[in-house]
Amino acid sequence: NAGVMQNPRHLVRRRGQEARLRCSPMKGHSHVYWYRQLPEEGLKFMVYLQKENIIDESGMPKERFSAEFPKEGPSILRIQQVVRGDSAAYFCASSPPNRGAYGYTFGSGTRLTVV
């Protein structure tokens, strides 16, 4: 059981480029969550997805950010025309449909640096 896999671990983009962050949930997990963490801060919720459905995107900036979780393949967080303020660690978490008494399983994150 490989856990939640995120790639790349580190991503450097120039201002105006696109960033694509990938997340493969744990085997058997159909729910994916994306969080953003700025240095020395907690995690800020971005979006919650199930296969082929966005359930809650209330934490996503209205422009430039999008997320998907296709029927096949990993979940993708896409940031278009990146700006310096997008530099952060982006974490993906997954859970089974009935999380019950368990917390989320987090990936190791993608650290995005915009230069």
Added chain:
Amino acid sequence: SQQGEEDPQALSIQEGENATMNCSYKTSINNLQWYRQNSGRGLVHLILIRSNEREKHSGRLRVTLDTSKKSSSLLITASRAADTASYFCAQDDAGGFKTIFGAGTRLFVKA
């Protein structure tokens, strides 16, 4: 905002001492969770306490929950240098779709 607040923001103790971290939240909860994050890593789930529970133990961890005061505490007994990390409390939002994290307590255990 439903976000919890951890207290203190930072804590430095000697190995062997106990570490206590507190969390306050604003709205009703179904459960409260504690996570640890080592520097540069993802979060690791430590323990979940339900709203009808008052105390829960897991190894050297003890979590209490006081729903009347909307607060929780995490106690790490006999701390070790390896406990050095950031600790976050988190609550599921009212809709149950997402978990809201506090800003965390940074614990440093000196060997």
